[in-house]
Amino acid sequence: MSSTYIARLNQLTQQKKTAALVGLDPRFDQLPEEIVKKAKANHSDPNEMVAAAFEEFCKRLIDVVAPLVPAVKPQAAFYEEWGPAGSRTLCRVIQYARKQGLLVICDGKRNDIGSTATAYAHAYLAGSDPEASPWGADALTVNPYMGSDTLEPFIKVAKERGAGLYVLVRTSNPGSGRFQNLEADGKPIYEHVAAEVEAFASQAELSEGYSSIGAVVGATYPAELEALRTQMPHVPFLVPGYGSQGGTSADVASAFDTGGLGALINSSRGINFAYNKPVYQEKFGPDQWEEAVHQATLDMIDDLATHTPVKALG
Template sequence: MHFADTLTAQSKKKAPICVGLDPNISKLPEGIAKDAKGILEFCKGIIDSASEVAPVVKPQLAYFEVLGWEGMKVFWEVCEYAKNKDLLVIADGKRNDIGSTCEAYAEAYLGKGKPIDALTVSPYLGSDGIKPFIEKCAQNDKGIFVLVKTSNPSSGELQDLPTGDEAVHEHMAQLVEGWGSEHLGPETNFSCVGAVVGATYPEELKYLRTLMPHCPILIPGYGAQGGGAEDVKPGFLADGTGAIVNSSRGIIFASDGKDWKEAAGKAAMDMAEEINSTVNV
């Protein structure tokens, strides 16, 4: 099944939300070992607590990579665990390169049988650094999310620069829409090429939605970074589809005590209810 069709169907069943798995070892709650085994226990616990309402998880590769081979082993175990819970997995690695190196990245994360449904990618190298990912997506019903307008405060240093009559992020949005134009899902008419647009820039999100009518939008920045439900609403179409909202710290670190699982589950439930009611899912 086409990635965008699957994403939309799962979001309708639960809520259009994504739990970011950012297992910062220094912030792990009470009773969790500060090592690779602890990260595995923590991520499994978060998945168990949030999976009832969240159809997607987004493990951040950096927090696994920092622990070397043991951390990467845990990364793949976490992805497998999430897939066994019937969740979609977005690997947040922001990968990019050209030629055979890009092909290797695409195979590593989007290859057949890999427990990953989508990957975040950086577009700075242009289409040479995107096409190998798209080809792999088309082969294996996977997806990518291309950085367009990110939620961090300094994003405007580059992304807001004028290029002709438009900003860089606006030009990038048009490229992203074009890159996915030949790979639309038969059920939703959404592309396997999505975009990352931060909740911290709601006005830009509203306009970018019009430039990318066929692109699923991954919206970070909700919760701990300051974005609210009304801020993410412009990323959705009128029928409540077309976007997935991510929260990481606001859910996974809702408590640093022994009740961390329960707190994460409640935070995910509260987010799901707020997003569903706001975007009319």
């Protein structure tokens, strides 16, 4: 489909009736044993072995969640940790997820100056045509520290390709305030970043009032999340920190408009490795890890729905 990222996101969010975003964060020491066994039998090189295990795990996970959610978010670090073999798996996982009808946000938190930023944008942002870039993602997370002129090349490529961006504004980690909360001209740095992102977003093509230029705003600071929603009316949010990091559905409710649009709420560990969590462990054995993923995704969707109803499409 040829369209803007935000139009595709809004459509899929309404079709699936949820803003749940599933992180694809494979960790070798938490993989189901059957997958590890098979990978070990087929590969002697340790990086190739892990990469093969990740590929099978992620593809089967995608098969489970594809009918349920609009989008997935692979975290680049967990793939790059295993070298070029891991990077190749990241690429295959992105392409497989898109084939299953999911939007893919590559969580790479990239940035650099001028033409280097353009190279990153060309690498990751495929947008409406999955073949437009080698990695093939619909959207990419980017870091603003180097300045607005380093965001512009990403915005230009995203616009050309119908791709999306999520700029780090207020992150979910305990120490995120160290620099983000420093006050300049009467407001914290993250609000300066927010103002810049809103300025870019308000000039871009909108769908349901939102642009394809988004912001990362953590669930772990609900008061700031609420204030940022007001300050960035045209900016779709990517909200990490729900679940394992402590954010609740009540904490993230303010990210949404009355139609249930305006944000994606991410859960990674809580879904990927649900079969290891006490609440699912009793019901699902280790060989039923996909059933645990399925149940954990449904439970997240239900939990979010108590605060954020998404209207049916049309």
